[in-house]
Amino acid sequence: MQNIIEVKNLTKKFKDLTAVDNISFDIKKGEIFGFLGPNGAGKSTTIKMLTTLLNPTSGEISLNGHNPVYEANEVRHSFGIVFQDPSLDDELTAYENMEFHGVLYGIPKKLRRQKIEELLNFVELWDRRDSFVKQYSGGMKRRLEIARGLMHSPKILFLDEPTLGLDPQTRNHMWKYLRDHNKSEGITVFFTTHYMEEAERNAQRIAIIDHGKIVATGTSEELKKQTNKNSLEDAFLELTGNTIREEEGSSLDKIRTMRRRWTGGRK
C-alpha cells in the first residue's frame, strides 16, 4: 500500500528551542496512526507543519503527494483537521459554522447542504443545528468540529488531542464515528494523544515522541515487546522516562489555560 504522508528529517526550531528534532515517519493510506507523547513533546508543532500552518526549519514533507510549503492549496484540500483548541465561531450557529466551512472549501451549494445534513446527523447534532455554538457543551463542540473536518471529504483527518477533557461516553462515541468513517471511506486518521489507552485501542500504529524526537514506532504489541513490558503505559514510561513535563509557558499555552479557567469548558 502507498504512503499518504511521508516525513523526512523534519525539524522546527523556535529561537533556541528545538520543538521538533529531525523526525521521520511514513503513514499508509487508510491507516489510523497515533502520535503519542507527553506535554510539550512537539506533537502539535508537527501537525502544524503538516497542515501548512507553520513552515519547517528543515526537512521534507509529502502529504498526498504534495509539499505543504510550496503546494499549500493542494495540501489544504487533502486534509481535514480538529485542532487541540476549539476553532469554532461561537457567535454563529452550528449550521452556519458548517456552511462557512463548505463555502471556503468550494463545495457547491447542493452538495454542501446534503453533506451538512448527513454529517450533522452522523454526529447527532442535526436537531441542534440552529443553536449558537456558545450554547454547546465541550463534547458537542468536538463532535461538530469532527463533522466539519470531514465535510470536504478529505483523504486525511488530523486530530490533535481530540478527546482531551471529554467524558468516557463521549470519547467512546466519538471514536466509534471515526472508526466507522475510516472503514467506510478509507480515510487516513492521524491523531495525537497522551492517553495510553486511547492510542492502544484506536491506533493501528503508534509513534512515540519525546523532546521533539521519535523514540519508537510500531504497533502497540511491538512497542511492548521492544521494551519487555506488559502494558503500553509501562512501555511509554520506559521510553520517555519518569520526569514530569511542565508545559512550557508559551503565550498560546497561557491563553489556553486562561480560556479553560474562564469557560470551564474542555479541559
Add this chain to the structure above:
Amino acid sequence: MKTIYILWIRQLKRYVRSKSRMIGSLAQPLLFLVSLGYGFGHVFEQAGQGSYINFLAPGIIAMSIIFSAIFMGMEIIWDRQFGFLKETLVAPVSRMNIMIGRTLGGATVATMQGIIVFLISMIAGFTPYNCALVPFAILVMVLVSVMFTAFGTMVASFLDDMHGFQMIMNFLVMPMFFMSGALFPFEGLPPAIATIAKFDPLSYGVDAFRTLLINQSHFGLGIDVLVLSVITFIFLSLGSYFFSKIQI
C-alpha cells in the same frame, strides 16, 4: 468571490448579533456629541465660529468610524485567541481573499456606524448644508473605513494577545483621533500641532466630511481624497503582506 462573501457576511452577523457591542460603540460618540457639542457650544459661537454641533458632527462621525474600523480589523486577535483564525488559515483560500473579505466586512460595519452616528447627530441638531452631497460623504466614509480596517489588520498581524490591543489604542488610535481636528478647527493652531495634524491620516477624513457636510475645507477635497486613497492603498498592501505572513 463566494469566499469573500461568506467572510463578509460573517463579520456582519457577528456585529448585528452582539447588541451590547453595538450599543457600546454608539454610546461613546453620542456622549462626545452631547457633552462637547452643548458644553462648548456657547464658547464656540461667541468666538464667531458658528454652530459647534454642526462643526463637531463630522468629527464625531470620523471618530465612530476610526474606532469601529480599527476594532473590526483587530478582531483577528480575538479570532486568534478563540481559535477560529486557524479554521480560515488551513482552508484552501488565498490569504489575500481572506484579507479582502475581512476588510470589507469590517469596513461595512464601520460605515454603518458612521451613518448611524450621522443620523443621531441630526437628531441632536446637526444640519448638513446640502443633502445632495450626503451620498458623497458616505463614499468617503467607506474609504476611511477601509483604510482603518486595513490598518487594524496590519497591526493585529503582529500581536498575539489583547495586551497589545490596549497599547495600540492608547498610543496610536487615541492620538490619531485627538490630533485629527475632529474636535477643533485647523485654523490658528500652534505650528507644532498643525504639523502633527498634517501627518495624521484621519485629518483628511475629517476635512473631507466637513467639506461635504458643512462646506468648510482646510486641505481641499481633492487633496483629502488623494491622501486617503494613497494611504488606504498602502495600509491594504502592508496589511495583506503581514497577514499572509501569520504563522500560528
